Amino acid sequence: MFGPEFMAKLHVNPQTRPLLSQPDFMAMLHDMGSNPANMSKYLADPRLQQALSVGLGINMMSGDKFKQEQGMNGAGAASSAAEAEEDDSDDEMLDLEPAEPLGPTDAANKPAPAKPAAPQKPAEPEPESEEQLERKAKLQRKEEALKAKEQGNAAYKAKNFDEAISHYDKAYELFDEDISFLTNRAAVQYEKGSYPECIADCDKAVERGRELRADYKMVAKALTRKGNALVKMDQLSDAIATYHKALTEHRNADTLKRLQDTERLQKEQTEAAYINLDVSNEEKEKGNQAFKEQKYPEAVKHYTEALARGPPKVNPEAHKLYSNRAACYTKLGAWDAGLKDADECIALKPDFAKGYVRKGHLQFFMKEHDEAMKTYEQGLSYDKDNSELREGLMRCQQAINKFMSGDATEEELAQRRTRAMADPEIQNIMTDPVMRQVLQDLQENPRTAQKHMQEPQIRMKLDKLIKSGIVRMG
Numbered sequence: 001m002f003g004p005e006f007m008a009k010l011h012v013n014p015q016t017r018p019l020l021s022q023p024d025f026m027a028m029l030h031d032m033g034s035n036p037a038n039m040s041k042y043l044a045d046p047r048l049q050q051a052l053s054v055g056l057g058i059n060m061m062s063g064d065k066f067k068q069e070q071g072m073n074g075a076g077a078a079s080s081a082a083e084a085e086e087d088d089s090d091d092e093m094l095d096l097e098p099a100e101p102l103g104p105t106d107a108a109n110k111p112a113p114a115k116p117a118a119p120q121k122p123a124e125p126e127p128e129s130e131e132q133l134e135r136k137a138k139l140q141r142k143e144e145a146l147k148a149k150e151q152g153n154a155a156y157k158a159k160n161f162d163e164a165i166s167h168y169d170k171a172y173e174l175f176d177e178d179i180s181f182l183t184n185r186a187a188v189q190y191e192k193g194s195y196p197e198c199i200a201d202c203d204k205a206v207e208r209g210r211e212l213r214a215d216y217k218m219v220a221k222a223l224t225r226k227g228n229a230l231v232k233m234d235q236l237s238d239a240i241a242t243y244h245k246a247l248t249e250h251r252n253a254d255t256l257k258r259l260q261d262t263e264r265l266q267k268e269q270t271e272a273a274y275i276n277l278d279v280s281n282e283e284k285e286k287g288n289q290a291f292k293e294q295k296y297p298e299a300v301k302h303y304t305e306a307l308a309r310g311p312p313k314v315n316p317e318a319h320k321l322y323s324n325r326a327a328c329y330t331k332l333g334a335w336d337a338g339l340k341d342a343d344e345c346i347a348l349k350p351d352f353a354k355g356y357v358r359k360g361h362l363q364f365f366m367k368e369h370d371e372a373m374k375t376y377e378q379g380l381s382y383d384k385d386n387s388e389l390r391e392g393l394m395r396c397q398q399a400i401n402k403f404m405s406g407d408a409t410e411e412e413l414a415q416r417r418t419r420a421m422a423d424p425e426i427q428n429i430m431t432d433p434v435m436r437q438v439l440q441d442l443q444e445n446p447r448t449a450q451k452h453m454q455e456p457q458i459r460m461k462l463d464k465l466i467k468s469g470i471v472r473m474g
Contacts (some may be wrong), residue, residue: 002033014052019047075231095384139176145175156188164188179205179214179450183222186229195229202226220250227258236266271311280310287324296328303328312348319348319355330365338362353383360392367419369396370464429461438462439471 023320025047042048152167167354168185170400171178186201204368205222208214223246243259287302303325312318322345329338344358345352356379363372376393379386379404420426428434438458441448453459465471 002029002055009055010051016051016054018052019362022047025051065379129253129402141174142178145171145178148174149178149181152184152188156184156191161188161192176208177212179209179212179218179222182208183218183225186222186225190229190232193232195233199226200227202229219245220252220255223249224255224258227255231258231262236262236269236365240266242413269306270406274308276309276313277309277315280306280315283309284321284324285329287321291324291328294331296331300325300332319345319352322348323352323354323358326362328356330362335362335366339366345386351382353379353389355379356382357386358390360389360396364392364396364399367399367415368423369399372396373400425464429465432461434458435461439465442471 007020010020011438026047028042029051032042061142094305120360138345141209150166152171153163155164156165164190165185168181168188172181172185175181182201182205186198186205188314189195189201191200202222202225206219206226209219209222223242227239227242227246230236239262240259243255243262246255247259283302284304287299287306288295290299290302295388303321307321307325310318310321315321322341326338326341326345329335339359342355342362345355346359347356356375360372360379363369363375373393374446375395376396378387379389380393383389435458437454441452452461464473
């Protein structure tokens with residue numbers, strides 16, 4: 001309140017200039033400047049009234065009264081009166097409202113009071129620019145479009161598809177910067193079975209979405225919906241390509257599942273179209289001939305083609321093709337591939353003894369003598385007089401006896417132990433705390449073996465370890 005401008009006005013005015021030299025007056029100003037609420041304590045002071053009249057232009061008292069008060073104050077009164085006599089005109093300018101009534105002469109000389117200013121009219125608002133008007137109109141169109149979309153959604157849920165399409169049409173006409181209007185319309189076309197129209201809407205949504213840089217999830221949704229329509233039109237290759245595009249935009253479980261289902265369907269259709277039992281039989285004969293000529297890779301090729309032309313679901317003789325190909329793999333030393341074909345043969349025809357022969361031979365060559373024995377015994381349960389199964393079982397027993405009697409070479413033992421340690425059953429036995437203690441007892445005192453062998457479970461596990469070459473007795 002009492003800033004530099006205020007103090008400057010007091011200094012310039014000859015009536016208030018002496019106040020600035022009065023310590024109590026300056027202390028009063030300082031106190032009010034620090035806490036304006038204290039002004040009420042000093043309002044009765046004529047010096048403050050005069051200072052406010054000069055500094056703020058507020059008429060608090062007449063000049064004569066101020067002079068009188070200054071004389072009563074004592075300090076500086078004489079100088080103030082002298083300065084006031086030097087310039088009476090300044091004193092009159094400050095007294096806008098005289099304390100005493102004016103005489104006739106004074107009234108005649110007083111200038112006429114200024115007329116009160118006419119009330120100002122409120123400023124008229126500036127007209128809106130074209131850009132503002134367009135923005136407002138666009139916002140209104142968007143709101144109307146969203147309402148139309150809601151109406152379309154309600155009609156879609158009520159299965160009123162044509163009505164829903166009309167609402168989505170209106171929504172997109174009003175506001176073409178929301179591609180959900182197009183994807184929703186595509187969904188309606190899909191439900192109606194109008195797949196070309198659905199695809200057209202999806203393509204338009206993707207194109208417009210890229211122009212608007214729309215959310216990638218919305219673009220992915222449009223592509224997925226297009227893929228669904230292509231599947232319905234049996235255009236599986238195009239559908240698969242479209243699903244892949246959708247996944248590059250946004251990877252989600254629904255699109256991924258649809259892609260996998262479509263790829264599976266395409267594979268089934270391709271296989272079904274390729275089926276020809278006559279060609280399958282021709283390829284089988286070619287494979288048999290190649291096998292007789294010991295052309296095993298060529299035989300594998302023919303048997304594989306025979307299975308493609310006559311798969312198990314349409315060919316009751318497919319198990320023989322797996323058996324024959326397993327025999328080829330056995331000759332080629334491709335144990336794992338052969339074992340897989342032998343298992344497939346047994347799964348298709350469990351009572352087909354030849355399948356067990358193939359599997360048992362493969363296991364024997366893989367030095368899995370215990371497993372081979374089980375396979376031969378299982379085959380004999382279906383064909384007890386099968387000579388190949390009996391001979392295979394005998395060979396396994398001889399091989400196991402060779403290891404147990406200590407006639408096997410160190411190299412054979414090492415190979416057998418390596419294969420045994422890859423067996424999950426052997427691994428479980430070796431990690432069993434009870435068996436670990438048993439093995440430790442056998443190592444420190446072999447005589448304890450008789451005691452442990454009395455337990456059936458321990459005896460069975462020990463027998464497994466002995467046959468596999470992990471443990472050697474004697």
